[in-house]
Amino acid sequence: MALIVQKYGGTSVAGAERIRNVARRIVQTKDQGNQVVVVVSAMGDTTDELLELAYQISERPDNRELDVLLSTGEVVSSTLLAMALHGMGYPAISLSGAQAGIRTDSAYSRARILQIEPKRVVRELERGNIVIVAGFQGITEDMDITTLGRGGSDTTAVALAAGLGAEVCQIYTDVNGVYSADPRLVPEARCLEEIHYEEMLEMATYGARVMHPRAVELGELFHIPILVASSFNEKPGTLIHGGVSMEVRNKVRSIAHNLDVGKITVVGVPDRPGIAASIFNPLAKAGINVDTIVQNASTQGITDLTFTVGKGDLARAMEVVKPIASQIGARECASDETLGAVSIIGTGMQNTPGFAARMFSTLSENNINIQLITTSEIRITCIIDAAQVQQAVRALHRAFDIEEK
Ligand code: ADP
Ligand code: ASP
Ligand code: MG
Numbered sequence: 001m002a003l004i005v006q007k008y009g010g011t012s013v014a015g016a017e018r019i020r021n022v023a024r025r026i027v028q029t030k031d032q033g034n035q036v037v038v039v040v041s042a043m044g045d046t047t048d049e050l051l052e053l054a055y056q057i058s059e060r061p062d063n064r065e066l067d068v069l070l071s072t073g074e075v076v077s078s079t080l081l082a083m084a085l086h087g088m089g090y091p092a093i094s095l096s097g098a099q100a101g102i103r104t105d106s107a108y109s110r111a112r113i114l115q116i117e118p119k120r121v122v123r124e125l126e127r128g129n130i131v132i133v134a135g136f137q138g139i140t141e142d143m144d145i146t147t148l149g150r151g152g153s154d155t156t157a158v159a160l161a162a163g164l165g166a167e168v169c170q171i172y173t174d175v176n177g178v179y180s181a182d183p184r185l186v187p188e189a190r191c192l193e194e195i196h197y198e199e200m201l202e203m204a205t206y207g208a209r210v211m212h213p214r215a216v217e218l219g220e221l222f223h224i225p226i227l228v229a230s231s232f233n234e235k236p237g238t239l240i241h242g243g244v245s246m247e248v249r250n251k252v253r254s255i256a257h258n259l260d261v262g263k264i265t266v267v268g269v270p271d272r273p274g275i276a277a278s279i280f281n282p283l284a285k286a287g288i289n290v291d292t293i294v295q296n297a298s299t300q301g302i303t304d305l306t307f308t309v310g311k312g313d314l315a316r317a318m319e320v321v322k323p324i325a326s327q328i329g330a331r332e333c334a335s336d337e338t339l340g341a342v343s344i345i346g347t348g349m350q351n352t353p354g355f356a357a358r359m360f361s362t363l364s365e366n367n368i369n370i371q372l373i374t375t376s377e378i379r380i381t382c383i384i385d386a387a388q389v390q391q392a393v394r395a396l397h398r399a400f401d402i403e404e405k
Contacts, residue, residue: 007157011174012231014044023084039157042073063108074134092130097137104138111146116163154215162222172231177238207258251348262314268331271298340389
């Protein structure tokens, strides 16, 4: 008997009929003789709606209260799914993240899982139950409810798979698998049969929403194969694992894009030791995640410092940086939220020249101006005008010849 963890995303449980559809799929897996643990997201746009409601009540909702509020979305879908399974004659029980033993740190809205104590899950499995766990949430040492960041139900699923020693973690969603680019933007995108954790992590981190980055990290750390597939059909999907052959890996495999980019530039900064630390330490203390950082070569002891943050953090980051900028004698501090990022990703780029040149030429042929560039060994990212992101993704997808053939 195998233990399988399945996760169903928001679109897959949006409405009673879809919840029944998910229940039927779970029953199939159970009938094949497996023990099944299921993680669910909130129904449809519930999380967005709850957030909106909170902001109607308060301009700055309290972090702790906000996490309790958002966690209820997943509780709703988990109970309804348990009821659907009961209706089909199958024993099932829903558990909140706390009941499932998901212990996190206390960083509200982006908590990290510290440990899983799945005693209750194991007990319910032994009783023959299908166990439905509310995704996206955990509990701190002080018994406060936390959430794991947008898209975090994927992470709940992989963490549970690791904690329970499951054979595989299956992520069921509203597309057929992981594609070479967001299929909603690039109709010719190719559904990949398999992908290495490393490439998937770069894709997820740089905008491919289909997997939560932390889930991919955990999968790699605990050697959990992750299958991404549709909850609406029987297509095979994409396997994320560590054993992808070199041949498959040997080129640009995907284009990721991200429209959640806010840029801050501190202009006319005196170029002396300690300046970067004086800006980035307070940002870190405020819990603001900084992505790209670029400092210009200085002329006459003066330089510009540019960095990007998520749009949701932009106002807070400006509040932190503005007073520091004037303290250190910078000329000006400006923000911009009309930007987006496009990335080309593939392990084949390691130690091979020419990829950057082809990316930049393709963007220039399309009249797309590059504002910032960052790279890793297997990725090149360009920050460009948000309005040109779709055009850039399509052009790059063509230029690197990754279309469906
Ligand atoms: P769920 O609610 O099931 O977690 P998400 O909306 O979080 O689903 O993620 C699935 C979405 O990710 C798809 O609908 C698709 O638009 C988007 N996406 C972005 N990049 C990719 C990619 N490379 N491959 C597949 N889907 C992608
Ligand atoms: N419901 C949460 C969100 O919308 C978590 C998830 O779906 O994974 O971000
Ligand atoms: Mg998701």
